[in-house]
Amino acid sequence: MSQLLTVQAGAVAPPWRVERWLNAAQPPTLGALRGRVVVLHAFQMLCPGCVAHGLPQARALHATFAGEGVAVVGLHTVFEHHDAMKPVSLAAFVHEYRIDFPVGIDAHDGADPVPLTMQAYGMRGTPTLIVIDRDGRVRLHAFGRVEDLVVGALIGRLLGQASG
Amino acid sequence: MSQLLTVQAGAVAPPWRVERWLNAAQPPTLGALRGRVVVLHAFQMLCPGCVAHGLPQARALHATFAGEGVAVVGLHTVFEHHDAMKPVSLAAFVHEYRIDFPVGIDAHDGADPVPLTMQAYGMRGTPTLIVIDRDGRVRLHAFGRVEDLVVGALIGRLLGQASG
Amino acid sequence: MSQLLTVQAGAVAPPWRVERWLNAAQPPTLGALRGRVVVLHAFQMLCPGCVAHGLPQARALHATFAGEGVAVVGLHTVFEHHDAMKPVSLAAFVHEYRIDFPVGIDAHDGADPVPLTMQAYGMRGTPTLIVIDRDGRVRLHAFGRVEDLVVGALIGRLLGQASG
Amino acid sequence: MSQLLTVQAGAVAPPWRVERWLNAAQPPTLGALRGRVVVLHAFQMLCPGCVAHGLPQARALHATFAGEGVAVVGLHTVFEHHDAMKPVSLAAFVHEYRIDFPVGIDAHDGADPVPLTMQAYGMRGTPTLIVIDRDGRVRLHAFGRVEDLVVGALIGRLLGQASG
Numbered sequence: 001m002s003q004l005l006t007v008q009a010g011a012v013a014p015p016w017r018v019e020r021w022l023n024a025a026q027p028p029t030l031g032a033l034r035g036r037v038v039v040l041h042a043f044q045m046l047c048p049g050c051v052a053h054g055l056p057q058a059r060a061l062h063a064t065f066a067g068e069g070v071a072v073v074g075l076h077t078v079f080e081h082h083d084a085m086k087p088v089s090l091a092a093f094v095h096e097y098r099i100d101f102p103v104g105i106d107a108h109d110g111a112d113p114v115p116l117t118m119q120a121y122g123m124r125g126t127p128t129l130i131v132i133d134r135d136g137r138v139r140l141h142a143f144g145r146v147e148d149l150v151v152g153a154l155i156g157r158l159l160g161q162a163s164g
Numbered sequence: 165m166s167q168l169l170t171v172q173a174g175a176v177a178p179p180w181r182v183e184r185w186l187n188a189a190q191p192p193t194l195g196a197l198r199g200r201v202v203v204l205h206a207f208q209m210l211c212p213g214c215v216a217h218g219l220p221q222a223r224a225l226h227a228t229f230a231g232e233g234v235a236v237v238g239l240h241t242v243f244e245h246h247d248a249m250k251p252v253s254l255a256a257f258v259h260e261y262r263i264d265f266p267v268g269i270d271a272h273d274g275a276d277p278v279p280l281t282m283q284a285y286g287m288r289g290t291p292t293l294i295v296i297d298r299d300g301r302v303r304l305h306a307f308g309r310v311e312d313l314v315v316g317a318l319i320g321r322l323l324g325q326a327s328g
Numbered sequence: 329m330s331q332l333l334t335v336q337a338g339a340v341a342p343p344w345r346v347e348r349w350l351n352a353a354q355p356p357t358l359g360a361l362r363g364r365v366v367v368l369h370a371f372q373m374l375c376p377g378c379v380a381h382g383l384p385q386a387r388a389l390h391a392t393f394a395g396e397g398v399a400v401v402g403l404h405t406v407f408e409h410h411d412a413m414k415p416v417s418l419a420a421f422v423h424e425y426r427i428d429f430p431v432g433i434d435a436h437d438g439a440d441p442v443p444l445t446m447q448a449y450g451m452r453g454t455p456t457l458i459v460i461d462r463d464g465r466v467r468l469h470a471f472g473r474v475e476d477l478v479v480g481a482l483i484g485r486l487l488g489q490a491s492g
Numbered sequence: 493m494s495q496l497l498t499v500q501a502g503a504v505a506p507p508w509r510v511e512r513w514l515n516a517a518q519p520p521t522l523g524a525l526r527g528r529v530v531v532l533h534a535f536q537m538l539c540p541g542c543v544a545h546g547l548p549q550a551r552a553l554h555a556t557f558a559g560e561g562v563a564v565v566g567l568h569t570v571f572e573h574h575d576a577m578k579p580v581s582l583a584a585f586v587h588e589y590r591i592d593f594p595v596g597i598d599a600h601d602g603a604d605p606v607p608l609t610m611q612a613y614g615m616r617g618t619p620t621l622i623v624i625d626r627d628g629r630v631r632l633h634a635f636g637r638v639e640d641l642v643v644g645a646l647i648g649r650l651l652g653q654a655s656g
Contacts, residue, residue: 046253046260051215064477084256089210092248096210149392152480159481160488228641313556316644323645324652374581374588379543412584417538420576424538 010139013038013132016075017116018104020087022094028102030136033071037158038132039151042075042106042118045085045093047126053145054127055097061151062101069159074103077118077126082108131155134163174303177202177296180239181280182268184251186258192266194300197235201322202296203315206239206270206282209249209257211290217309218291219261225315226265233323238267241282241290246272295319298327338467341366341460344403345444346432348415350422356430358464361399365486366460367479370403370434370446373413373421375454381473382455383425389479390429397487402431405446405454410436459483462491502631505530505624508567509608510596512579514586520594522628525563529650530624531643534567534598534610537577537585539618545637546619547589553643554593561651566595569610569618574600623647626655 013030021027030038041058043050055074062072078085087105094103106115121130124143131140131154140146140154177194185191194202205222207214219238226236242249251269258267270279285294288307295304295318304310304318341358349355358366369386371378383402390400406413415433422431434443449458452471459468459482468474468482505522513519522530533550535542547566554564570577579597586595598607613622616635623632623646632638632646 046256048261060475060477064475065481081256081260084253089248089253092210092245096245097212147388147392148476149388149480149483152477153393153484153487155477156481156484156486157488158484160485224639224641228639229645311552311556312640313552313644313647316641317557317648317651319641320645320648320650321652322648324649374584376589409584409588412581417576417581420538420573424573425540 010137013040013130013136013138014117014120016040016104017107017120018075019107020105022091022103022105023100024102024104027104028071028073030132034136035069035134035163037065037070037134037155039070039072039155040075040130040132041072042077042121042123042126042128042130044076044078044080044126045090046081049145050127051097054129055099057129057146057148057151058101059099060148061155065155065159066101070155072101074099074101075106075117076103077106077115077123077128078108079114079118079125082113131158133158134161174301177204177294177300177302178281178284180204180237180268181271181284182239183271184269186255186267186269187264188266188268191268192235192237194296198300199233199298199327201229201234201298201319203234203236203319204239204294204296205236206241206285206287206290206292206294208240208242208244208290209254210245213309214291215261218293219263221293221310221312221315222265223263224312225319229319229323230265234319236265238263238265239270239281240267241270241279241287241292242272243278243282243289246277295322297322298325338465341368341458341464341466342445342448344368344401344432345435345448346403347435348433350419350431350433351428352430352432355432356399356401358460362464363397363462363491365393365398365462365483367398367400367483368403368458368460369400370405370449370451370454370456370458372404372406372408372454373418374409377473378455379425382457383427385457385474385476385479386429387427388476389483393483393487394429398483400429402427402429403434403445404431405434405443405451405456406436407442407446407453410441459486461486462489502629505532505622505628505630506609506612508532508596509599509612510567511599512597514583514595514597515592516594516596519596520563520565522624526628527561527626527655529557529562529626529647531562531564531647532567532622532624533564534569534613534615534618534620534622536568536570536572536618537582538573541637542619543589546621547591549621549638549640549643550593551591552640553647557647557651558593562647564593566591566593567598567609568595569598569607569615569620570600571606571610571617574605623650625650626653 039061043054106117108115129142129146133139203225207218270281272279293306293310297303367389434445436443457470457474461467531553598609600607621634621638625631
C-alpha cells in the first residue's frame, strides 16, 4: 500500500466513513467530538498485534481518560480476509473481549479491498493509532505499537491545551 | 452444561467427530496416532483465554515436542456465536496466528449448540486441554489454564512410558 | 509508619538530603533542576516491586523524556535491612541493572531507620513515585505501582505548562 | 571462564562445597537426596536474569513438585561483585523474594573469584540450571533461560524412572 498518503500531524482529521456502529446509541462524529481529545484505534479483529497490544491499550485509554475529556473510538478497517471478519463476527469479538467504547465498521466502496476511512487517513495497516486534538487536527498517526508512556504524554499535553 | 460427563483420566479417549480439517493433508485419527502422546487443544477462535494462553501453549508444545513423539491437534469446539466463527473465519484466524498443527472443526448434530466431540469428552468450555497417552487413554482433562511446568511434566512422564 | 505526613500535591518539594550520589558528575539539586519536570523514584534495591515495576518504569521515563525537559532521579531510601543494602551493594546493583540516571543515597540521622528525605516527603514505603513540576511543586506522590498511561499523561501535561 | 570444564549430562554430580546454608535446618547433601530428582539453581542475587526468570522458575518448581519427589536447592555462586553480595545481603534478598527452599552459599578458596562448586560443575555464569536424577547423575546443565515446558518434561521423565 505504498501509494497511500498518510495524513500528517497537523492536518485536519478527515471525516469517518462508517457503515455501521457497535456500542453507540448515537453515531459519533468528529464534529460532535470537537472540544475533546479523540483517540481513534484502527484494528482488524484477526490481527494478532491488535488483539495483543492495540486493543488492550485502547481499553485502558478509555478506562483511564473517558471521564477527563478523551473519547476513544474503534474503527474496524478490514482490508484483507473480508469474508472472515463480517459484522456478525466482529459483534461477537467485541462482546467476548469486553470492548466497551464505540466501534465503527469502516465502509467499502465497490471492489476496493481497502475501506474508505483507511484510505482517507492513509493508514498502512493495523493496528494504527491516531490522536486528534480538541480542534480536530491529527496529532499522532502511528502504525504498530506505541508505548503507553508516549501515548499518555501526548494525551496529557493535548488535554492541557484549550480548544480553539 | 452441568449435564455433561467429563471423560476421566484413565478412560479410553473417544473418537473425534470432525467435519473438516485445516493444516492436515491426512485427517489425523486416534488410531493412526496410537503409539504417540497426543495433546488435544480444544478452543474457540473468539475465546480470549484461548488466544492469550491456550493456543500459544499449544504452539509451543508443537514446536518443542513434535520431533519427540508428541502430536499436537487443535479442535475448534464452537458452542456459542456459531455464525461468528464459521470455517472461513477460522481459516483466516489459523493463518494470521501462524498455527501450524492440524485443526479439526468439531461437528454439530442438528440443533444442538454443543458439538459432538465436545459432548463425547464432556468438556465444560474453552480452552480445554486433553492429553492422551501412547495407548489412547486420557491422562489429563483440564478446563482453563494449566501451567507449562505441569503440562511438560506429564508429557515427559508419558514419553518415558513404553506403549502397552 | 502511620505517623508520617505525606507531602501533598501542590506543596513545595522539600530539598533532598543525600549522603552520596551515583551516576552524577554534579550532584543534582531541586534548585538546579528548576524549569524542568522532575521524576523522583524512591526505591530499595531489595524491594521486589521496585525491581519488577518501579525501576523499569524509571528507566523508560529517562529513555523517553530525558531529551524533552524531564529529569529522572533515583533515591535509595533504605528503611529496613540496612546492612544488606550498603553503598557497595547498591553500586553493583546499579551497574548490573544498567541504571543510567543519577541515584542518590538518602541520608540517615543517627539511629532512626527511616532516612531523612523519605521522612521529609512522608513516604510510606517503596517504590514511591514523586513528580515535581517546573516550579518545584509536588504534583504526584504515589506509593506502589502507577500505570504508564497515568504517569505519561501527567508528564505531558506538566511539560506543556510554562514555568513560573 | 573458557578454561572451565562443564560437567556433562550423564556424569556423576560432584559434591556441593557450601560455606553456609539458608532455609535449611539440616544441610542438604547429594547423598541424603539420593532417590529424589534434584534441581540445583545456581544464581547471584544481583544477576537480573536470575531475578527475572531463574528464581521465579525455581520457586515454581518447588511449589509444584516438592511433594512429588523433587528437591529444589539454590546455590549462591558469587564470582563477581563479592563485596556487594555478602551473606547479610543474601539473607535479606531471600527474605524479600520469599524464597522458601534451601540456599547454599558456594564456598571460596583463597583468592580465586570463582567459588568451588561452580568450578567443580564447570558453570559458565548465572543463572545455571542443573538437574540431577535419582541416582545422582547430571541430566541437564544449562546456562541461561530454559523454558518451563522443557524443564517440566525432563522432570516428568526422571520422576517416572525408578532409582538404581
